[in-house]
Amino acid sequence: MTILEVEKLTKTFGGLTANKEISLQAEANKITAVIGPNGAGKTTFFNMITGVYKPTSGSIKLRGESIGGLKPHAVAKKGISRTFQNIRLFGPITVLENVLVGMHTHLKAGIFGTIFHLPGVDKEERIAEREAYRLLEYVGLEEHYNDEAASLSYGSQRRLEIARALATKPSVLLLDEPAAGMNPKETADLTGLIEKIKQEMDMTIILIEHDMKLVMEISDYIYVLDHGELIAEGLPAQVRHDKKVIEAYLGKGAAEEQEAEG
Amino acid sequence: MKKILDQIRGNKWLQLGLLVGYIALTSLSLILAQRSVAAFLLLLLSFLLLYYTKLPNWSKWAIGLAIMFFILPFSAMQGPAYQEYMDVATLVGIYVSMALGLNIVVGMAGLLDLGFVAFFAVGAYTYGIFATAQANNFMPFGTYPLSGNSFWIFIILGCFVAALFGVLLGIPVLRVKGDYLAIVTLGFGEIIRIVFNNMDQPVNITNGALGLSSIAPPKIFGIELLYSNQIYFVVLFILLFIIFAVRSLEHSKLGRSWKAVRENEIAAQAMGIPLVKTKLMAFAIGASFSGMMGVVFAAKQAFIDPTSFTLLQSINILVMVLLGGMGSVPGVILGAAVVTILNAQVLNELTMWFNSLSTAGIITLPDAMSPVKMQRFFFGALLILFALYRSKGLIPAKNVVYDKRKFLSEKGTKKRLQSVAAPKEDEHDHTGS
Numbered sequence: 112m113t114i115l116e117v118e119k120l121t122k123t124f125g126g127l128t129a130n131k132e133i134s135l136q137a138e139a140n141k142i143t144a145v146i147g148p149n150g151a152g153k154t155t156f157f158n159m160i161t162g163v164y165k166p167t168s169g170s171i172k173l174r175g176e177s178i179g180g181l182k183p184h185a186v187a188k189k190g191i192s193r194t195f196q197n198i199r200l201f202g203p204i205t206v207l208e209n210v211l212v213g214m215h216t217h218l219k220a221g222i223f224g225t226i227f228h229l230p231g232v233d234k235e236e237r238i239a240e241r242e243a244y245r246l247l248e249y250v251g252l253e254e255h256y257n258d259e260a261a262s263l264s265y266g267s268q269r270r271l272e273i274a275r276a277l278a279t280k281p282s283v284l285l286l287d288e289p290a291a292g293m294n295p296k297e298t299a300d301l302t303g304l305i306e307k308i309k310q311e312m313d314m315t316i317i318l319i320e321h322d323m324k325l326v327m328e329i330s331d332y333i334y335v336l337d338h339g340e341l342i343a344e345g346l347p348a349q350v351r352h353d354k355k356v357i358e359a360y361l362g363k364g365a366a367e368e369q370e371a372e373g
Numbered sequence: 374m375k376k377i378l379d380q381i382r383g384n385k386w387l388q389l390g391l392l393v394g395y396i397a398l399t400s401l402s403l404i405l406a407q408r409s410v411a412a413f414l415l416l417l418l419s420f421l422l423l424y425y426t427k428l429p430n431w432s433k434w435a436i437g438l439a440i441m442f443f444i445l446p447f448s449a450m451q452g453p454a455y456q457e458y459m460d461v462a463t464l465v466g467i468y469v470s471m472a473l474g475l476n477i478v479v480g481m482a483g484l485l486d487l488g489f490v491a492f493f494a495v496g497a498y499t500y501g502i503f504a505t506a507q508a509n510n511f512m513p514f515g516t517y518p519l520s521g522n523s524f525w526i527f528i529i530l531g532c533f534v535a536a537l538f539g540v541l542l543g544i545p546v547l548r549v550k551g552d553y554l555a556i557v558t559l560g561f562g563e564i565i566r567i568v569f570n571n572m573d574q575p576v577n578i579t580n581g582a583l584g585l586s587s588i589a590p591p592k593i594f595g596i597e598l599l600y601s602n603q604i605y606f607v608v609l610f611i612l613l614f615i616i617f618a619v620r621s622l623e624h625s626k627l628g629r630s631w632k633a634v635r636e637n638e639i640a641a642q643a644m645g646i647p648l649v650k651t652k653l654m655a656f657a658i659g660a661s662f663s664g665m666m667g668v669v670f671a672a673k674q675a676f677i678d679p680t681s682f683t684l685l686q687s688i689n690i691l692v693m694v695l696l697g698g699m700g701s702v703p704g705v706i707l708g709a710a711v712v713t714i715l716n717a718q719v720l721n722e723l724t725m726w727f728n729s730l731s732t733a734g735i736i737t738l739p740d741a742m743s744p745v746k747m748q749r750f751f752f753g754a755l756l757i758l759f760a761l762y763r764s765k766g767l768i769p770a771k772n773v774v775y776d777k778r779k780f781l782s783e784k785g786t787k788k789r790l791q792s793v794a795a796p797k798e799d800e801h802d803h804t805g806s
Contacts, residue, residue, distance in 0.1 A: 161643060162642075163639060163642075163643075182642070182647070183639070183642035183643055184642045184643075184644075184645050184646055184647045184648065187642070187643055187644060187645035188645050192643065192644075193643055195639075195640065195643075199637045199639060199640035199643075200636075200637075200640070201632060201633050201636040201637060201640065201641075202636055203632075203636065203772070204629070204632050204633075204636070204772055205772045205773070205775070207775050208629055208632075208772070208773070211629055212629050212630065212632075212633045212641070212644050212646070213644050215626060215629075215630055215633075215644055215645050215646050216644075216645035218626045220625060220626045220627075222622075222627065222654070222658075225621055225622055225625040225626070225627060226617075226618045226621050226622065227621075228621060232625075236625070236626075237779070237780045238780075240775060240780040241780040241781055244777060244780065244781065256775065256777065257772075257774050257775055259772065275644065276643075278644075279644060279645055
């Protein structure tokens with residue numbers, strides 16, 4: 112079943128076309144990868160889906176409902192959550208509070224209820240804290256729950272971003288280069304975590320990643336962008352041998368060489 | 374010496390004993406000394422000591438309330454400077470409330486507001502206009518001035534009117550960020566003052582530069598509250614409510630979303646936090662505290678004019694927040710108290726002391742060098758020193774420390790968990806966009 116359907120999405124910044132008529136379908140409970148060289152327009156694509164940029168044209172549908180052009184917080188509410196390429200945690204507040212911020216849309220406390228501690232508000236808060244702690248356990252950060260988010264190691268910060276994104280209880284999770292800057296051990300752990308989220312939480316995941324080993328290992332389907340255009344799509348095995356893809360990554364010469372060898 | 378300090382640090386009963394002794398000593402000296410600013414200040418210092426003791430929270434509050442309600446008024450009552458002390462204490466309460474309001478805007482939500490005094494002015498004029506004959510000029514019904522009994526309603530009214538102005542300011546202004554926001558809010562503050570200054574024509578609403586005089590004092594059970602020692606308790610009740618509210622908000626859903634917006638707007642939005650609505654809430658709540666105190670200020674002074682609400686005042690309140698520690702509630706309370714006392718009492722006393730010295734012929738101090746006139750210099754120097762050596766303020770903001778035993782052990786949460794987990798389609802905060 113298709114959960115997220117993107118059709119002919121285009122974004123231009125003045126004269127520059129960052130994304131040109133990109134279509135994508137994310138299947139339920141599958142990992143869809145979006146790859147491409149630097150500057151291919153992958154993050155722009157994510158930013159349009161999550162409402163940070165307004166698409167110039169094209170449509171985005173979540174379970175058949177159009178979400179194109181909605182504000183980011185409204186998109187989050189519809190059930191799309193994301194992590195960021197350059198980590199965007201709330202640095203000076205605690206790890207647990209970061210996850211609690213992710214629960215924002217699910218907490219009902221109003222201003223008067225909060226000020227006067229109406230029954231229910233405190234209870235709701237306890238439940239949220241507990242749930243946030245469970246999520247930290249899930250990504251393996253429960254020991255640090257009272258630490259400042261900025262004090263975590265790089266790899267842990269990436270994990271915390273994932274926990275925070277999960278706290279919004281999304282139906283689609285967008286991961287923007289989750290393994291960037293990680294060492295091989297951390298990357299392997301992360302691969303396991305992403306697999307676990309997919310299976311245990313029935314999550315639909317869309318992934319931008321440069322680490323080809325990770326991508327080939329866990330992706331169910333791959334889309335390849337170059338210069339803002341979709342140049343190939345298919346199963347990992349197909350994409351791996353696609354001439355255009357090799358060309359985009361390694362240059363024309365390499366593609367011909369490989370062809371001569373093969 | 375170190376050994377003794379360590380022992381004090383570890384033993385809370387010893388701390389309690391010393392604190393009680395200190396309070397007894399300072400309040401006694403305040404009673405005995407006919408007029409001693411030092412004793413008064415030392416007694417106020419006991420709040421700070423109280424803050425640093427390791428006593429449980431409820432007992433800290435109990436001792437704090439006892440000082441505020443009984444010990445301080447009682448020991449000040451004995452001397453001839455009673456009203457003077459209470460006046461300072463009342464001013465401290467007013468400024469602490471305003472600083473706590475600004476702290477929400479600047480410290481928690483990270484929106485630099487240089488025109489904060491405008492909301493104070495709005496509150497003050499809300500009461501001022503209707504508690505004098507001024508309202509007769511433009512109101513088609515009713516007779517004015519309203520009696521002092523209406524003061525209590527006006528506290529709430531001032532709160533809402535100021536909140537409304539906060540939202541009105543926020544809607545156009547929140548499109549800009551950072552430095553630009555500071556400039557625009559500065560402009561807003563000046564606009565409000567100038568508007569009040571000029572709204573005597575064509576219809577005389579604010580009485581212009583002449584100001585509003587003989588504003589009705591608050592009245593309760595037929596008693597007019599004319600003196601500072603009476604107003605003090607009014608301020609105290611409002612202040613306690615504000616501290617309670619701020620404390621509740623700080624670690625709530627709303628407080629967290631303010632901090633999230635402050636730290637990273639894009640990430641905050643991606644977590645489902647509506648940006649505009651969250652910022653407007655900060656403006657409105659911050660402004661409402663200021664508005665309430667504006668009403669009290671108008672009633673206390675019985676006279677207001679636009680010169681009470683200048684840019685310098687806004688900066689004054691900002692200095693309190695910066696000095697105390699942005700985002701830190703105890704810090705801001707301390708900062709506001711220090712600045713107000715310095716302004717209202719210490720500098721005056723120093724000037725008087727220098728004057729008496731020069732009349733006695735011991736030193737000669739040119740008039741331009743008197744401490745009162747150098748007030749701005751002192752604040753400037755203080756700010757520079759703080760920026761250099763303690764940039765996070767007197768008491769830096771601390772994160773709440775969660776106790777996992779508390780939220781993990783709670784019974785009956787399992788079932789509720791799922792109901793919270795279910796996505797809600799019909800939530801009510803769509804309005805923010």
